[in-house]
Structures are given as structure tokens and as C-alpha cells.
Amino acid sequence: MSTVKTNNIISIQERRMGTIGAYWGQANLLAKAVLEHQAPQRIRTFSQTKLDEIVCALHLLHQITDAAVVVHGANGCSSVKHFLHVFDGRGGGLISSNLSENDSIMGSDRKLGQTIEKAYRLYKPKIIFVVTTPIVAINNDDVQSVVAEFNEELGIPVVPVFTDGFKSRIGANGYDLASHAIASQLILEAEETDKNLVNIIATTEHPSDIEQLAALVSSLNLQPNIFPRFGNLSNFQKSAQAAVSIGIRQESQILGEFLDHERGVPFLHPLPPIGIKATSEWILKLGELFNRKDESAGLIKTQVNRFQKEIDELPLALAGLKVYISGNGAIALSLVNLVQEFGAKIVGLSLFHFNQNDAELIEESYKKNGWDFNLHIAEGQPFEQVNIILRAQPDIYLGELGQAVPVAKLGIPAICYGLLPLYGYAAAINLADKIRLAIQNKSWLERLSSGKSPYSKSWLEKSPNWYIKQEVK
Amino acid sequence: MSPIAAPRNSCVLQGAARTTIAIGGVVPIVHSTAGCALQSYLAGCLASGGQGAGQIGGLTFPATNIIEKHVIFGGSSRLREQIKNTVHVLEGKLYLVISGCAPDLVGDDSEAMTKEIKEQGYPAAYLQASGFLGNAYQGYQMVVKTIIDFVAEQIEKPPGKIKGLVNIFGVVPGQDSFWQGDLMQLSQSFSAVGLAPNPLFGAGQTIENWKKALQGELNLVVSPWGVEIAQYLEEKFGIPYINWLYLPVGVDDIRDLLLEVSKRIELDGRIVEKVAHDADAEFNYFLEQFADAYFNFNFQVEFSAVGPISQVLGVSRFLVNVLGLSPKALVFTDSPPNEPGAAIDKFLAKVTGKPRLLFSEDSKEIFDFLKQEKANLILASALEKDIAAELGSAHLSISFPVGGRIILNRGYSGYTGGLNLMEDVGTAIIRNKMAEFETVTQK
Numbered sequence: 001m002s003t004v005k006t007n008n009i010i011s012i013q014e015r016r017m018g019t020i021g022a023y024w025g026q027a028n029l030l031a032k033a034v035l036e037h038q039a040p041q042r043i044r045t046f047s048q049t050k051l052d053e054i055v056c057a058l059h060l061l062h063q064i065t066d067a068a069v070v071v072h073g074a075n076g077c078s079s080v081k082h083f084l085h086v087f088d089g090r091g092g093g094l095i096s097s098n099l100s101e102n103d104s105i106m107g108s109d110r111k112l113g114q115t116i117e118k119a120y121r122l123y124k125p126k127i128i129f130v131v132t133t134p135i136v137a138i139n140n141d142d143v144q145s146v147v148a149e150f151n152e153e154l155g156i157p158v159v160p161v162f163t164d165g166f167k168s169r170i171g172a173n174g175y176d177l178a179s180h181a182i183a184s185q186l187i188l189e190a191e192e193t194d195k196n197l198v199n200i201i202a203t204t205e206h207p208s209d210i211e212q213l214a215a216l217v218s219s220l221n222l223q224p225n226i227f228p229r230f231g232n233l234s235n236f237q238k239s240a241q242a243a244v245s246i247g248i249r250q251e252s253q254i255l256g257e258f259l260d261h262e263r264g265v266p267f268l269h270p271l272p273p274i275g276i277k278a279t280s281e282w283i284l285k286l287g288e289l290f291n292r293k294d295e296s297a298g299l300i301k302t303q304v305n306r307f308q309k310e311i312d313e314l315p316l317a318l319a320g321l322k323v324y325i326s327g328n329g330a331i332a333l334s335l336v337n338l339v340q341e342f343g344a345k346i347v348g349l350s351l352f353h354f355n356q357n358d359a360e361l362i363e364e365s366y367k368k369n370g371w372d373f374n375l376h377i378a379e380g381q382p383f384e385q386v387n388i389i390l391r392a393q394p395d396i397y398l399g400e401l402g403q404a405v406p407v408a409k410l411g412i413p414a415i416c417y418g419l420l421p422l423y424g425y426a427a428a429i430n431l432a433d434k435i436r437l438a439i440q441n442k443s444w445l446e447r448l449s450s451g452k453s454p455y456s457k458s459w460l461e462k463s464p465n466w467y468i469k470q471e472v473k
Numbered sequence: 474m475s476p477i478a479a480p481r482n483s484c485v486l487q488g489a490a491r492t493t494i495a496i497g498g499v500v501p502i503v504h505s506t507a508g509c510a511l512q513s514y515l516a517g518c519l520a521s522g523g524q525g526a527g528q529i530g531g532l533t534f535p536a537t538n539i540i541e542k543h544v545i546f547g548g549s550s551r552l553r554e555q556i557k558n559t560v561h562v563l564e565g566k567l568y569l570v571i572s573g574c575a576p577d578l579v580g581d582d583s584e585a586m587t588k589e590i591k592e593q594g595y596p597a598a599y600l601q602a603s604g605f606l607g608n609a610y611q612g613y614q615m616v617v618k619t620i621i622d623f624v625a626e627q628i629e630k631p632p633g634k635i636k637g638l639v640n641i642f643g644v645v646p647g648q649d650s651f652w653q654g655d656l657m658q659l660s661q662s663f664s665a666v667g668l669a670p671n672p673l674f675g676a677g678q679t680i681e682n683w684k685k686a687l688q689g690e691l692n693l694v695v696s697p698w699g700v701e702i703a704q705y706l707e708e709k710f711g712i713p714y715i716n717w718l719y720l721p722v723g724v725d726d727i728r729d730l731l732l733e734v735s736k737r738i739e740l741d742g743r744i745v746e747k748v749a750h751d752a753d754a755e756f757n758y759f760l761e762q763f764a765d766a767y768f769n770f771n772f773q774v775e776f777s778a779v780g781p782i783s784q785v786l787g788v789s790r791f792l793v794n795v796l797g798l799s800p801k802a803l804v805f806t807d808s809p810p811n812e813p814g815a816a817i818d819k820f821l822a823k824v825t826g827k828p829r830l831l832f833s834e835d836s837k838e839i840f841d842f843l844k845q846e847k848a849n850l851i852l853a854s855a856l857e858k859d860i861a862a863e864l865g866s867a868h869l870s871i872s873f874p875v876g877g878r879i880i881l882n883r884g885y886s887g888y889t890g891g892l893n894l895m896e897d898v899g900t901a902i903i904r905n906k907m908a909e910f911e912t913v914t915q916k
Binding site: 044050053070075076077086094097104115458 | 475483503508528532541561562564604608837856859874
């Protein structure tokens with residue numbers, strides 16, 4: 001199914017990919033329903049904060065090196081910039097239109113113009129992205145014509161990203177909106193093809209992971225072209241000439257499919273090179289694809305040799321451990337494979353959201369592993385995770401940024417892999433070693449878990465899906 | 474209100490949310506679109522000296538995460554459902570409903586929804602905190618006023634005074650990255666002379682402290698962002714206040730402050746002098762030790778400071794009056810409603826070699842200003858690391874955002890604050906010199 005149109009409108013993930021944001025129950029039932037387009041959208045009648053479109057879009061746009069980002073809203077909508085600045089590197093220029101109460105009543109078109117002008121003057125960018133916010137969406141302020149005017153006046157692309165902040169329940173929809181804006185406005189048709197050029201669609205990966213992929217591509221005598229994160233306007237422009245695009249994360253799909261369907265660059269969306277075996281398979285596949293089988297086999301051999309000692313010894317420490325994994329679709333499932341490779345066993349799984357891509361993978365994983373535990377779908381929502389995990393009693397928990405603390409407070413060893421590199425041999429060994437260390441010394445954990453839980457006893461005794469209801473239309 | 478490059482003062486909602494989680498037992502319920510409470514965590518906690526979510530913050534934050542249908546048809550019923558369920562999931566002594574831009578624009582009656590749960594006997598209060606109404610400092614003020622009204626409602630007759638109880642206002646959790654240390658060290662300085670400080674936020678502070686606050690003898694305000702609250706408390710409960718406006722850093726400024734306090738409430742000035750004398754002796758002991766590094770690494774430099782008025786003035790006063798440094802440029806980022814010109818003028822009157830001033834939170838404007846002024850030492854935020862590097866200057870974060878370091882109970886106020894500042898400024902200068910040294914020797 002083509003997910004991309006060249007116009008400015010893109011439907012929300014729920015409609016495009018059947019994405020579900022709330023569930024706790026049998027995995028195969030959900031997978032079947034999603035694949036048959038029959039899955040009802042469920043809602044939470046109690047919820048905790050989570051990602052939204054604006055945060056995700058800004059994360060993607062933050063590391064486009066010659067772009068400036070205009071956040072068209074109240075100042076708080078751009079606060080995440082400071083988090084990105086200190087956790088993700090300084091990134092490009094950002095400017096807020098600083099909407100006031102008056103603007104929210106009288107309209108903000110003029111303010112947007114001033115902001116775009118200032119962004120141009122301050123940062124001399126090659127692209128200006130205009131990220132919209134709820135105030136602008138609710139007031140139906142005219143963004144399109146202001147943007148069109150400045151497109152002409154400044155002679156650089158001024159690209160609107162319509163993140164209303166409430167259209168989709170799925171925060172990751174913001175990655176799609178930003179990707180779609182880039183695809184439809186910045187990737188023009190190419191006149192020629194460069195058969196050595198390989199697009200690496202960098203989205204939510206750790207920079208070292210992207211570096212790894214690029215090094216791998218280079219080692220096969222190919223030229224990597226990295227974007228949107230860590231890239232620039234010329235990377236976007238070159239991308240249509242590439243022989244192939246590789247996108248590992250779910251968030252790369254919009255750009256990958258656009259290049260495939262609209263610009264004739266085939267899109268490879270392989271399973272992530274997470275874990276020893278998956279990394280080897282990945283390198284082999286790449287070698288096959290570019291007729292460089294010998295090089296890739298050689299590469300695997302030297303790399304695996306390098307880590308042989310750890311590959312042999314780590315399973316001794318991890319064997320039989322019960323693991324709970326929380327994360328994003330294919331990444332979480334790859335982490336499953338990784339810990340299983342080291343001899344651990346999965347006792348629970350939470351995915352941020354669940355779409356048609358995930359459905360087959362999940363069904364297969366459940367079948368292959370003979371899992372009978374319920375599948376949990378939630379962006380954040382630690383109140384549900386805490387409830388589930390108290391029942392599952394894993395030996396170790398792996399979660400994304402912000403997820404480890406509520407679990408660790410239960411006295412369960414936890415690891416946050418949100419800021420760890422994950423791709424390749426060294427990353428797999430590093431993560432397995434982190435598990436070993438977390439299990440080995442629990443003194444910190446014991447102290448942390450001695451504090452009071454914010455959750456009521458009555459909640460912890462209820463079924464984890466108590467507040468997940470079918471939506472009444 | 475013009476456009477701002479990388480604005481650092483956030484919005485009312487995020488300030489309110491961040492402030493709320495700094496009080497034990499208070500459970501915020503954010504009624505807004507999904508990212509609002511999350512951004513307050515990502516910026517106000519993680520990017521503020523790597524601080525944590527605590528009990529209720531971070532992903533634990535209850536939030537309605539409203540979507541399109543709530544914008545079109547109204548989100549009041551979603552809020553009602555969320556409030557009703559929050560009291561069952563999370564235990565709290567106060568449920569504070571905080572509404573943001575989207576529900577406020579479409580006219581949700583969040584107040585009525587809060588009233589409903591109050592009528593069911595749950596402790597609850599409501600705050601309209603549309604982001605577009607202002608910055609995080611205002612969000613702080615609004616939360617403080619809302620909680621004061623909440624505790625006041627519960628008291629039947631006017632409370633008596635608690636002797637020596639001094640409430641501290643104007644230190645803004647998260648938006649001031651050193652808020653915990655500053656409050657603790659201020660409190661220690663007050664305890665040392667036998668007063669009973671009431672910091673209201675941070676370790677061990679619960680709604681009980683807020684109830685007690687109404688029985689305060691005196692309110693102390695250490696930034697422009699508390700004056701309104703102090704005026705309100707004076708009108709309503711007859712509690713007088715001292716408008717100190719900046720953080721008292723080091724022995725001298727604390728002594729001055731406490732002597733002022735002794736004029737307002739019963740406090741023996743001789744005890745203040747005695748404690749200050751002892752603290753001074755200890756300080757001088759360390760000052761002597763500091764002297765070697767001071768001369769070895771030539772600490773006597775020109776500095777620029779960037780941050781809210783409270784921090785910039787407090788820190789600058791110490792650097793100038795105690796350490797003998799000279800101010801080159803001062804940037805005040807918090808633009809309070811009442812321009813505190815007098816305090817700034819008073820500080821400047823004592824300084825030889827007038828520093829240039831800028832009132833702005835625009836990161837690019839600040840960058841250009843610092844670039845022009847070229848000081849050897851830049852006391853600012855993580856956003857000014859680049860310009861410090863470009864100028865080859867030493868950099869120390871004294872204001873939000875702060876990255877690359879963890880701040881728990883470190884602060885620059887009070888007796889110990891002066892020593893902390895000496896350590897940190899000294900370390901920043903030494904690291905800078907050593908880095909310079911390394912670059913030269915490795916060539």
C-alpha cells in the first residue's frame with residue numbers, strides 16, 4: 001500500500017497503517033484484527049503523558065544541519081529544544097513565534113511572517129521548516145499562504161509541517177508529518193542515477209548506529225548518503241539519484257516509500273542489525289545485494305572473531321534470566337532476539353504502538369517462541385506497566401528513555417537503552433554486559449525501591465487493562 | 474511579544490506542571506494535548522541539571538492527552554473521566570487540575586469538572602494555565618497562589634502565627650536549575666540563627682508546609698517572581714514580606730538579609746552577628762586555601778553572566794564584592810512585570826567599570842552580545858557553551874538549561890553557596906586553562 005502522496009496532506013497513522021495505541025490482551029487476536037483492518041481503536045479513560053507530534057517532528061528536524069526550524073506557537077511548544085540540545089547535540093537554529101493571548105484571538109499570520117524573516121536573518125539557513133501547534137490549528141490560521149509568500153521572497157524552501165498536536169493519538173505520527181514534508185517538497189526528481197550511492201534514512205537511531213551503518217556501507221566501497229537527521233539540503237537532493245535506500249526504523253518508512261514509489265529508488269526496510277546473528281545476516285544481505293559477498297563474509301569473520309570471548313562468556317551470566325522488553329515495534333522484537341541469543345527468556349512485552357508492519361512480526365514471534373503472555377500496547381503509561389510487571393516478575397527490564405525508573409522502583413533491575421547504540425556486534429555485547437552488571441549488584445536498586453509507590457493499592461490489584469476501553473464513536 | 478530564538482522561559486503550563494511536582498503529595502492532572510506535560514519533564518527536569526521525575530513527574534504525569542474530537546466537541550467529559558480515575562490510581566493530598574492552550578481555546582469548563590470532584594470530598598483545585606498566557610515563572614506564581622487559596626479554604630478561623638516561621642518564595646523549581654540547593658542552603662542559613670524556614674518545595678515538603686505557611690511571621694522573596702504572592706499574603710493574612718529580589722550568596726549577603734529580617738520580626742541581631750562571625754571565620758579559612766589557585770590560575774578576570782535577575786545579581790554580587798572579579802556584561806533573561814531597576818542600579822553603583830546590560834531571552838541576541846563583550850568567564854546556561862568555546866572563555870552554567878552535569882542539592886545561595894560558587898568558578902577556569910595548555914602542548 002502506498003502511504004505517500006505528493007500533495008501536502010497525509011492521513012494519520014491510525015488510518016494509514018491501522019495503528020493501535022492502547023491494548024493489553026492476546027497478541028494473535030490483535031494481529032489478526034489489525035491485518036484485517038478490523039481492529040477497533042481503544043482509548044484510555046485514565047492516561048499519563050506521552051509523546052506528541054510536535055516533540056517527534058522537532059526531534060527529526062533538529063539535526064538537519066543547514067535548516068532552521070520555526071515553531072509557530074506559544075514558547076512552551078519549543079521547550080523540547082533544550083532537552084535535544086543537551087541530550088542530542090546542539091542541532092540547528094530554532095525560533096519560536098512566541099504566540100500570546102492576543103495572537104490566539106486576533107490571528108498569527110503576521111507573527112509567522114516576522115518569525116520566518118528572523119529565522120532567515122539569524123541563521124542564514126538553506127531550508128526553513130515551519131512546525132505548527134494546537135493554537136494555530138484550532139484558530140485555523142493561514143500558514144500556507146504565508147509560507148508560499150516567503151518561499152518566493154527568500155528563494156529558499158520554506159516547508160510547513162502541520163503538527164496540530166491532536167490529530168493523531170500516536171506521537172510518532174510527527175515523524176511521518178515531518179518526513180512527508182521533506183519528501184514532498186525537498187526531494188525532486190533526479191536526472192541520473194548513481195549506482196554506488198546508498199541512502200541511509202536516519203531517524204530515531206543513536207548517532208553511533210548511523211555511523212556504524214555508514215562505515216559498513218563504505219567498507220563495501222559504496223557511498224552513504226545520510227538524511228534526514230545528520231543530513232542537509234544536498235543530501236535530500238542527492239537522495240533521488242541513489243541506487244537504493246536503507247531505512248531501519250519504522251520512522252523511515254515515509255521517506256523510503258516516497259523515494260521508492262515516486263523517485264524510483266528501491267527501499268530496503270530490513271530487520272535491524274541488533275544482536276550477533278541479526279548483524280551477520282544484515283551484512284550478508286547487503287553484500288549479496290551489491291555483489292560483494294566475499295567482502296561481507298570477510299567482514300563478519302573478523303568482527304565476530306574480535307568479540308568471540310564475550311560471545312562465549314556472556315550467555316553464562318544471562319542464561320535463564322526472565323526479561324521484560326518495552327519499546328518500539330521492530331526494535332523491541334530485535335531486542336528480544338538479542339537477549340534470547342544470550343540465553344535469556346522473555347516474560348513480557350510492551351510496544352509503543354502496533355500497526356500492520358508489526359502485526360506479522362508479532363504473530364510470528366509469539367508462535368515461534370510459544371509465548372502465552374499478553375501483549376501490551378502503550379506509549380509510556382507506566383501505571384499499566386507497573387501493574388503488569390508486578391505480575392510478570394521479570395529478572396530484568398529493558399525500556400526506552402523515561403521508562404526504567406518506575407520499574408526499578410519495584411525492585412526490578414532495569415536498563416534504559418534509549419541513549420545506547422544498538423546496531424552491530426559491539427552494541428549487542430555492550431547491552432548484554434549491561435544486563436550482567438544490573439543483575440550483579442542490586443544495592444542501588446534496593447534503596448530506590450524502598451520508597452513509597454505513587455500508585456494506590458487498589459489500582460495494582462485491578463486488571464492492567466482496566467482503563468482501556470473501546471472507543472464509542 | 475516578538476519571535477524568540479531558542480526561548481528559555483517556557484510557558485505557563487510547563488512552569489505550573491514542573492512547580493507542582495516539587496511538592497510531595499500534590500498530583501497534577503494536565504488537561505491538554507499529549508506533549509505538554511512531557512515537554513515540561515524533558516526540559517524542566519532532564520535539561521535542568523539532569524533532574525528526575527520524582528514521584529509524579531516524567532511519564533507518570535497524569536494527562537488527558539486530548540485529541541481532535543475533544544477539540545471539536547469539547548473535552549470537558551474527557552477531563553471529568555480523567556479526574557475521576559486519577560483519584561483511584563494515584564494517591565494524593567491535592568489534585569491540581571492544570572489546563573493548557575487547546576482546551577482553554579475551545580472553552581472547556583475545566584473549573585466545573587474540578588468542582589465536581591471536590592464535591593465528592595476529594596481535595597482538588599484548578600488552574601487555567603494556557604501556555605500563551607506567559608512564561609514558566611508566571612506558571613510558578615499561579616500554582617503558588619492556587620495552592621495558597623486551596624489551603625486557606627480549609628482553614629475555618631484565621632490562624633495564629635508560628636514564631637520565627639519564614640516562608641521562602643521566588644525560587645522556581647526546574648526553571649531555576651539550582652532550586653533545591655538554593656532552597657536548602659537558604660533554609661540552613663535561617664535555621665542557623667534560630668528561625669524556622671519554610672521552603673515549601675523540595676525534600677520533605679508537603680501540603681502540610683503550605684498549611685503552615687499561612688501562619689508565617691514573615692515572607693521572604695528572593696526574585697521578582699514572588700512579590701505578587703507576598704503582596705497577596707500580606708493583604709489576606711497580614712504576613713509582612715521582604716522583597717530581596719536576588720539570591721543572597723555568601724556570608725556578607727546572608728548577614729545583610731538576616732539583619733533586615735531582625736528589623737521585621739523578633740530576631741536578636743547579636744545572634745545574626747555571632748553566626749555570621751563564625752561563618753566568616755570558616756569562610757576565610759577556605760578563602761586562604763583558595764588563594765593559591767586564585768593566583769596560580771589568574772582567577773581575577775572579567776566575567777559575563779546570563780540568567781534570571783535573581784541568579785545574575787546574586788552571583789555577580791559575590792564575584793565582585795568577595796572574589797574581586799569584574800563584570801563585563803550582564804544579561805537578564807526573565808523579564809519580570811515590574812522592572813527591578815532599583816536593585817540593579819544599586820548593584821551597579823558599587824561596581825567600578827560599568828558592565829553592559831541586556832534584557833532578553835533570545836538566545837541568538839545573547840550570543841551576539843556576549844561575542845561583542847568578550848569576557849574570560851561566562852556564567853550562563855548550556856545555550857552559551859558555544860559562544861564561550863568560540864571566545865576561548867571558561868563556562869559555568871548558573872541558569873536553565875543545564876546539561877552535561879547533575880545538580881541535586883548544589884546551590885549558590887546561603888553561607889555554603891559562596892563556597893560552592895568558588896569551587897565551580899575555579900574549576901571552570903582551571904579546566905579552560907588546562908584545555909588551552911593541552912592544545913598548545915599537543916601541537
